[in-house]
Amino acid sequence: MSLPASLPVAVIGAGPVGLAAAAQLHERGLPFVVLEAGDGPGAAVREWSHVRFFSPWRFSTDAAARRLLEPTGWQEPPAEDLPTGADLVARYLRPLAEHPALAPHIRYGARVTGIAREGLDRVRTADRDGVPFLVRLEDESELLARAVIDATGTWFTPNPLGANGLPARGERALAGRLDPAMPDVLGADRGLFAGRHTLVVGAGHSAANTLLSLAELAQAEPGTRITWALRRDSADKAFGGETADELPARGELGHELHRLVDAGQAEVVTGFHAVAVHEQDGRLLVTGRAPGGDTSTERTLAADRVVVATGFRADFSFATELRIDLDPILESTRDLAPLIDPNEHSCGTVPPHGVDQLTHPETGYYAVGMKSYGRAPTFLLATGYEQVRSVTAALAGDWGEARDVQLDLPETGVCCADPIPEPVSLGTPSHAAVIAVGTNLLTVGAARTDGRCCG
Incomplete structure (x- = not known):
């Protein structure tokens, strides 16, 4: 049984990666809906609008988004300038979200509280892949989707103060x-x-x-x-x-x-x-x-x-009725985990990856962006853009493009990772830094090794 082509792809999150997914889906002619819990695009980004990136604009925008915006007279910011969070929203995310090709398909104040297969719980196997996803919102309204791209990130689920991963004693009360x-x-x-x-x-x-x-x-x-x-x-x-x-x-x-x-x-x-x-x-x-x-x-x-400032983690609580196979350590997919393991890698040694490494047993569900990394730090925004390009190509049936995953990123100058994941980075107006994007804290830029790796 195949799903109706008229069913939309549900994109959860209207941050940079979620809106990039929307632009990619539009470019491929696939119907979509973007569900954003906040009151506008980049809701989490606006929480750190004072932060300046330490990577320039050329690493901070998606190719399909640029192709969509350029005919409107949008002026791409100077490639080597360092934007703040406020710049990212005002000069990129808001114009993208307001584009006529995307705006009618974005719903704000639409917090997702549950995802399942229509009429099936996690146990039922027969004909599962031919049954639409049911996405339930906080107001208890529901919609059906042919696939789900989860770009909700990790910004709102920080790690606790406690060093063992549990809240320190007294932390909840304070x-x-x-x-x-x-x-x-x-x-x-x-x-x-x-x-x-x-x-x-x-x-x-x-x-x-x-x-x-x-x-x-x-x-x-x-x-x-x-x-x-x-x-x-x-x-x-x-x-x-x-x-x-x-x-x-x-x-x-x-x-x-x-x-x-x-x-x-x-x-x-x-x-x-x-x-x-x-x-x-x-x-x-x-x-x-x-x-x-x-x-x-x-x-x-x-x-x-x-x-x-102890880092962030992914939250899959609204997807408990889906067949999600998470690595027991990092909470990424099992295929992605060895590529991003912070005990072995930093951003400088993580290879390009796409739909094959992001696939769960639940056909059609993909966690992308910072959320795809689970508890591993130092995610690259440019990697998130390439992830959604690969995933949307696969949803369109273009497997050649889906598997042709490429990235060209600047060296960090160091690639040795600490065995205990530490937070990804941000900055202030006076001190350049990494960025928080969408609902995530993400590192923009970084990548090849200079040979000073852990051994």
């Missing part, structure tokens, strides 16, 4: 007192941090940019203090490729962080695995210990603010 990754330290959130002691937990670029912003704030606001807690035994890996990075802004990020540490502008605490947090006299106290559970190594760090 959730409203803990700051998520990438606060606008030098802008809207300045008053929260000025003249106060902030503890930043995490060792990725998002932590680095927050540290640099806090250091800049400390120059203008007396009494501003910084403590940086890392799970690693050394801060060295957080400095990245520095001058060896093909993206100068990203290299400068690591270089500035190195200088900050060398100058003693932040207290650095290594080997700190957070296990508990509580409040006392208006301050937050985070208790951590060395790996292995030896309580004799416990120490408690006190601060006025705690920024939890």
Whole structure:
């Protein structure tokens, strides 16, 4: 049994990868609907509009989207300029979402709460592939689809403070007192941090940019203090490729962080695995210990603010009635997992991949973009664009194009990954960085190795 060609492909998420999927589907003449929980395109991007990318515009737009926009008089931003999140929305995502070819097919305020096969639960096998997907929304309305492209990302499902992957003891109760990754330290959130002691937990670029912003704030606001807690035994890996990075802004990020540490502008605490947090006299106290559970190594760090920059993870809770086969470690597909394993790879050694590596036992369901990486960090936005190009080609029956997956990306200058996944990166207006896109935190740019890999 085949599905009616009139059924749309349901794209979940109107961030950069979701809208790229819509542009690719339009280009191939396939009907589609985009379901976005927010009130406009790039809802998550707007949460970090102050952040400047460390990769230029040439890595930040999709080819099919550009082909759609160019005849309208849209001016592509200068290829080597570094956009902010606000730039991405205003100069790319909003014009794309408002294009007449896409706008009628995008539904805002449409939060997906469940996906199944129409009339079938996960157990039923007979004729399964010939039955449409049923997509249920928060208002309990439903629609049928021939395929689902899930571009919901990971931005709204951050990792907890607890080093073991569980919330630290007391973390849930104090959730409203803990700051998520990438606060606008030098802008809207300045008053929260000025003249106060902030503890930043995490060792990725998002932590680095927050540290640099806090250091800049400390120059203008007396009494501003910084403590940086890392799970690693050394801060060295957080400095990245520095001058060896093909993206100068990203290299400068690591270089500035190195200088900050060398100058003693932040207290650095290594080997700190957070296990508990509580409040006392208006301050937050985070208790951590060395790996292995030896309580004799416990120490408690006190601060006025705690920024939890410990990374993100995928959420498949609305797809529990689908046959999704996730790698037990990374929660990506099993075929993709060995290509992106952060114990073996960084963005510099992840090969191009497409529909074959993204396929689940549930025919027609594809998680793309940052969500496709599960818990693996350092996803590339350009990779997300190539993923949806491959997937939409397969949905159109063009398997030659679907399997011709190619990427050409700049070197990071370092490709050795830490065994414990750390957060992907962001920046501030003063310090270039990675980006958060769609509903995800993503790294734009990065890629080939310079030979300094883990062995």
